[in-house]
Amino acid sequence: MKTRFDLKSSLQENKLFFSRASLLSLFVLVLFFILIVRLAYLQIKTHDEYADLAQNNRVKLSVIAPVRGLIFDTHGRVLAENNPSYSLELVPEQIQNINETIERLRTLLPISDAEIKLFEKRRKQQKHFANVPLRNRLNDTEVAVFSANRHLxxxxxxxxxxxxxxxxxxxxxxxxxxxxxxxxxxLKTINPVNYRGSRVIGKTGIEKTYETELHGFVGYQQTENTAQGRSIKTLSHIAPLSGRNLTLNIDIDLQKIAYDALGEFAGTVAAIDTRTGAVRALVSKPGFDGNLFAQGIDQASYSALQNSPKRPLFNRSLRGQYPPGSTLKPFFGLAALDYKTINPQQKIMCPGFYQLPKQRHKYRDWKKTGHGLTTLHDAIVESCDVYFYILAHELKIDRMHNFLNRFGFGQPTGIDILGEKAGLLPSREWKKRSRNQAWYPGETLIAGIGQGFNLTTPLQLAHATAILANKGVAHTPSVVGKINDTVKQPQLSPPVQLKNDRHWDLIIHAMHDVVHGARGSARIIKEGANYDIAGKTGTAQVFSIKQDEKYEKDKVADHLKDHALFIAFAPVEKPQLAIAVIVENGSHGGSVAAPIARAIFDQYLLIP
Known part of the structure; x- marks a missing residue:
């Protein structure tokens, strides 16, 4: 028998309705409670996180890189400037497939494999959110082409x-x-905050030494942007502080005269104002185009510079260490006078060679027949080697070292450019410490003519010549003359004091006659000069020749020929400029290096 319900009862219908409504209300209340809990979590617990996200979608914080300071020569001519340039840059974080993007970009713009390789190298060095340049120096047409397709x-x-x-x-x-x-x-040494937005840094020379002054300080800007990233309003702005401008003591005209005068030779020239220590010319030839590095040099170009036999990347003026040769003779002569080991009027016989007591080895003079009876004056004028062999034997190596050290040999000059070498001023202590060997008398003789272990930089020679010209007053060489409008004051170094000041005049008179005397080794440059020059020639051997061998210039390969040296200052009465010239494989100081100094003196002293 089937049970049958009659639903027409209104009481039962109401009861069923209310039970269902109660269940639905409870369900709605539960959902509402869950919603309230979620809203509370979002509003209280994660408010800051989502507020930041919302702000970043609306506001963009950008860094403003400072403008790098300019560099001028002493007359205000620009040596380093900033030109406007457009670069194509990618933000890796915002690109799903970088390789595919680059390939599509290549259909619009010429992008070389070398540029892609450099991009990948830079990309590894940068954060994912940082802009990485793919191409620099886009022209106006290329900018227009990309701008039309930027949305892609x-x-x-x-x-x-x-x-x-x-x-x-x-x-x-x-x-x-x-x-x-x-x-x-x-990246590990710089201030990451101050270099945000900066792409380059000083690598060498003044650009590196004065990086802090030239770089400046970064600025910031907050802008309100649309969803598409277009800026519609600037909310805040902190202007960057531009780098400071530098005015160098370098005279670019003098620099060009020196560079051109070297001709086809590799070499170096240093010219110092004797009155202040201001460096007026500092030349190393061959040079190179620094713009290649500023633009982003490719590996092939860099390898060509690095592997060139002419070594254009090598800074000869600061890091070149050369045997000074006979350019040291005036300083050794001054040492002998100060230590009273010789009398300036004393005559010494030069037969063309010298032998140590009880030894058969002959230390030869450059003049095979000898100079005959020779005074200190004549020995400097004619560059008599035998005289200085004897002088060195009397002085001994330690006194030679100690005296020349007072002129700055064997130590950095303190110039305001990083990377200066110290040269080498030998002594007994040095040889024992560095080689664990004893010092021999024959090595003293060779040192007495500027050979052997002696090594100097061109800057050291110019600096020492300036001290001699000033009769002991020493200024620290300086390349930078002004930072913005603030003048850098000359810095004095410890002076060289002699027991008898008349000895300065004796040596300077001999150096004067090197140029203006009838038998001077640099007399070739005196013609037409309406000012007096004091100088000293020198040659430095590139390789050793045996006792019985003869140096024949015409039979020697160019890269094995002697270096040609010349030091000088002028005018003799009131010195203004001291110069050191080294011409690699130039053979003769008097005929090759000295005329370069004369050209520089003419430019500096005669042209207002």
Whole structure:
């Protein structure tokens, strides 16, 4: 028998309705409670997180890189400047497939394999959210082409950035130096906050030494943007502080005269104002184009510079260490006078060679027939080797070392450019310490003519010559003359004091006759000069010749020929400029190096 319910009862219907409504109300209340809990969590617990996300979608914080300071020569001519340039840059974080994006970009713009390789290298050095340049120096047409297609390349944009430019690239490549991309090692040492937005840093020369002054301080800008990233309003702005401008003591005209005068030879010239220590010329030839590094040099170009037999990347003026040869003879003569080991009027016989007591070995003079009876004056004028063999034997090596050390030999001059070498001023203690060997008398003789272990930089020679010209007053060489409008004051070094000041005049008179005397080794440059020059020639052997061998210039390969040296200052009465010239494989100081100094003196002293 089937049970049958009659639902027409209104009481039962109401009861069923209310039970269902109660269940639905309870369900709604539970959902509402869950919603309240979620809203409370979002509003209280994670408020700051989502507020930041919302703000970042609306507000963009951008860094503003400072403008790098300019570099001028002493007359205000620009040596380093910033030219406007457009670069194509990618933000890896905003690009899903970088390789595919680059390939599509190559259909619009010429992008070389070398540029892609450099991009990948830079990309590894940068954060994922940082802009990485793919191509620099886009022209107006290329900018227009990409701008028309920009919407197809999320994470890619064109940025206007200043590009460092050197108007006199080879003339100033070593003294001014260059900037280049910041590498991984430098990233660990620089202030990451101040270098946000900066792409380059000083690598060599003044650009590196004065990096802090030239770089400046970063600025910031907050902008309100649309969803598409277009800026519609600037909310806040902190202007960057531009780098400070530097005015160098370098005279670019003098720099060019010196560079050109070296001709086809590799070599170096240092010219110092004797009155202040201001460096007026500091040349290392060959140079190179620093703009290549500022733009981002490719590996092939860098390898060509690095492997060139002419070594254009090598800074000869600061890091070149050469045997000074006979240019040290005036200083050894002054030492002998100060130690009273010789009488200036004393005559010494030069038969063309010298032998130590009880030894058969002959130390030869450059003049095979000898100079005959020779005074100190004549020995400097004619560069008599035998005289200085005897003088060195009397002085001994330690007194020679101690005296020349007072002129700055064997130590950095303190010039305001990083990377200066100290040269080598030998002594007994040095040889024992560095080689664990005893010192021999024959080595003293060779040191007495500036050979053997002696090594000097061109800057050291110019600095020592300036001290001699000033009769002991010493100024620290300085390349930078002003920072913005603040003049750098000359810095005095400890003076050289003699027991008898008349000895200065004796040596200077001999150096005067090197140029203006009838038998002077640099008399070739006196013609037409309406000012007096004091100088000393020198040659430095590149290789040793045996006792019975003869040096025959015409049979020697060019790269094995002697270096030619010349030191000088002028005018003799009131010195203004001291110069050191080294011509690699130039053979003769008097005929090759001395005329270069004369050209520089004419430019500096005769042209207002």
């Amino acid at each position: 390349f999320p994470g890619v944009d064109i940025q206007a950035r200043p590009l460092r430019h050197y108007p006199f690239p080879e003339l100033t490549s070593h003294v001014v130096g260059y900037v280049g991309a910041i590498n991984e090692k430098e």
